[in-house]
Amino acid sequence: MFHRPCVEFTPLQGEALGIPVRIVEVSGEKEREVEELLEAVRRLKREYGLEGLACGAIQSQYQRSRVERICSQLKLKMLSPLWGNPPESLLEELLSLRFDVVFTSVSALGLDERWLGRRLDREALKELKALGEKFRFNLALDGGEAETFVREACFFKRRVELEGLEKVWLGDWGYLKVSGAKLTSKRYSS
Numbered sequence: 001m002f003h004r005p006c007v008e009f010t011p012l013q014g015e016a017l018g019i020p021v022r023i024v025e026v027s028g029e030k031e032r033e034v035e036e037l038l039e040a041v042r043r044l045k046r047e048y049g050l051e052g053l054a055c056g057a058i059q060s061q062y063q064r065s066r067v068e069r070i071c072s073q074l075k076l077k078m079l080s081p082l083w084g085n086p087p088e089s090l091l092e093e094l095l096s097l098r099f100d101v102v103f104t105s106v107s108a109l110g111l112d113e114r115w116l117g118r119r120l121d122r123e124a125l126k127e128l129k130a131l132g133e134k135f136r137f138n139l140a141l142d143g144g145e146a147e148t149f150v151r152e153a154c155f156f157k158r159r160v161e162l163e164g165l166e167k168v169w170l171g172d173w174g175y176l177k178v179s180g181a182k183l184t185s186k187r188y189s190s
Contacts, residue, residue: 091140163178
């Protein structure tokens with residue numbers, strides 16, 4: 001249910017945004033992980049006075065329903081700004097806002113090793129759309145077909161530079177092994 005590749009570098013994204021990030025480890029076991037997240041969010045609600053929880057799901061009812069359940073049980077407002085938007089429009093918007101997004105894992109038929117470490121740009125989007133149609137995967141990658149990492153965005157104060165990139169390919173899926181990351185100056189002006 002949760003994003004895994006490069007998650008250890010999300011605190012740098014938070015720093016680039018100027019907001020605190022807390023990583024919560026869960027077992028990864030179906031349904032148990034939701035209960036573990038519920039308890040972690042309960043603690044964070046007490047610690048930070050949380051009023052809401054953001055969900056990045058676009059089309060995955062599986063993810064959305066579980067976040068809704070946590071919000072309901074903890075009396076938190078659920079924010080789901082991407083929900084129901086057409087995937088291609090969302091990806092086009094990322095590009096128009098000059099997000100710097102890199103693929104960190106792929107696990108769908110049609111997405112091979114060369115996607116690892118590849119930047120999402122107009123050519124990649126065109127190819128991704130064609131592959132999605134051919135192999136029938138979700139263009140928003142909302143079902144785990146691939147994972148990405150945002151290195152820079154228009155609202156970041158700094159850029160997250162990933163270091164020591166190594167492609168790990170396991171036959172029909174793979175991930176980008178990253179040895180480190182650091183904050184650097186932005187490449188793109190807002």
